[in-house]
Amino acid sequence: MKAEIMGIGTELLMGELTDTNSSWIASRLPALGIELQWVSIIGDDLPRLTEAFKNGMERSDIIFTTGGLGPTQDDLTREAIAAAFDETPVIQQEVVDKLERYFAARGTPMPQHNLKQANLIPSAKWVVNNNGTAPGWWAERDGKIIICMPGPPGENHSMWEEQVEPELAKLIEDEVTITRNIKTMGMSEGAVDEVISEFFGIENPYLGIYSKADGIHLRVIARAKDSQSAQAMIAPVEQAIHERLGEYVWGYDDETPEQSAGKSLTEKGLTLAVMEMCTGGALTNAITNVSNSSSYLKGGIVAFEGKALSASGVPIADLKQHGVVSQQTANIMAETVRRNLNADLGLAVTGVPGPGEFEGKPLGLAYIAVTNGEKNREMEMRLPPRQVTIKRRVPNQALIELHRLIEEIS
Numbered sequence: 001m002k003a004e005i006m007g008i009g010t011e012l013l014m015g016e017l018t019d020t021n022s023s024w025i026a027s028r029l030p031a032l033g034i035e036l037q038w039v040s041i042i043g044d045d046l047p048r049l050t051e052a053f054k055n056g057m058e059r060s061d062i063i064f065t066t067g068g069l070g071p072t073q074d075d076l077t078r079e080a081i082a083a084a085f086d087e088t089p090v091i092q093q094e095v096v097d098k099l100e101r102y103f104a105a106r107g108t109p110m111p112q113h114n115l116k117q118a119n120l121i122p123s124a125k126w127v128v129n130n131n132g133t134a135p136g137w138w139a140e141r142d143g144k145i146i147i148c149m150p151g152p153p154g155e156n157h158s159m160w161e162e163q164v165e166p167e168l169a170k171l172i173e174d175e176v177t178i179t180r181n182i183k184t185m186g187m188s189e190g191a192v193d194e195v196i197s198e199f200f201g202i203e204n205p206y207l208g209i210y211s212k213a214d215g216i217h218l219r220v221i222a223r224a225k226d227s228q229s230a231q232a233m234i235a236p237v238e239q240a241i242h243e244r245l246g247e248y249v250w251g252y253d254d255e256t257p258e259q260s261a262g263k264s265l266t267e268k269g270l271t272l273a274v275m276e277m278c279t280g281g282a283l284t285n286a287i288t289n290v291s292n293s294s295s296y297l298k299g300g301i302v303a304f305e306g307k308a309l310s311a312s313g314v315p316i317a318d319l320k321q322h323g324v325v326s327q328q329t330a331n332i333m334a335e336t337v338r339r340n341l342n343a344d345l346g347l348a349v350t351g352v353p354g355p356g357e358f359e360g361k362p363l364g365l366a367y368i369a370v371t372n373g374e375k376n377r378e379m380e381m382r383l384p385p386r387q388v389t390i391k392r393r394v395p396n397q398a399l400i401e402l403h404r405l406i407e408e409i410s
Helices: 020-026 046-059 077-085 093-104 112-118 153-171 189-195 227-248 257-268 282-287 306-311 316-322 327-340 387-409
Strands: 002-008 035-042 062-066 124-127 136-141 144-149 176-184 206-212 215-224 249-252 272-277 297-303 345-351 365-371 376-382
Touching (some): 002 020, 020 035, 035 046, 046 062, 046 077, 046 144, 093 112, 124 144, 144 153, 176 227, 189 206, 215 227, 257 282, 257 387, 345 387
Parallel strands (some): 272 345
Antiparallel strands (some): 124 136, 136 144
């Protein structure tokens, strides 16, 4: 089954918003056995949108759209599909009633412009939106399907998971697609490719390699008549990956570094304290993204200069001897915060805060340390000199090192 995704909105074309929905949807299609062939961004222009839908129905079995379902004059997705189908939209009273209840619950009358969100054509049915005012559309014509979802990611993702994905699964009954995502850190993409090269280029099971902020991901996709057969196809590939890359594997499927570390801390009943320099609180923020982090995180200290580190317990003599940006200082930071906050583990990062050099050291240099007071893990990182990259990749690596130390001491 061939598919395409259309991100709709002039704000996407102008670069005012980033189209994250398309990549999110694309990542979920392989597990459904749907082959994505096209991704496009189209502005809020009725003739161009109408033409895009006509062309899309000629080349694709399914079209997924995001955006253009709001109440304003430039929200034209419904109108364009109606024009492509040569059908007239009609306001549905049950949706009007739902919209009125939605606004009444918020203490305000429904604006008349929202009435357009209640329009439906004969070839379409509603897709329920439990998180906003814009219901989706599921339109069918001549065996082709157009599925329209709202643009806000929260509404888009929940609609997909609650409404769209279960319906799509019903359409694909003749085969099952199973996906296994294996996440590694510590080897380059080229090095990983070389180690497992014989598995690439095979159609089923398919092995893909992707470079991400949290390492190199290996995605194995198998299609078979049932789940057991698909799992059996994945098993030897996964086993070979573990035999060759086992020490670099840190997580699976949708697991994030903070979830992996949090799971290890919870399972072992350990507590954690954090001190960070150069990441601006990004490390502590990532840790607290896990819902039960309060059960293991004792606290986090964010510093951006040597004085702040000394005020947090790092000895001035050590800072003078080793500098703020050094592996020795990272090690001292980890042990200091562990001891001062009475935690089982201390995790620390230090590096050049930017925008330029610091202590004669280049932007992009960072050090990681994690300790339980007896055993340590440490790492030097040399990253591209961009603060946004540093704030994303250093916390990821630090959390993976934390996970690895917990595994070592268990």
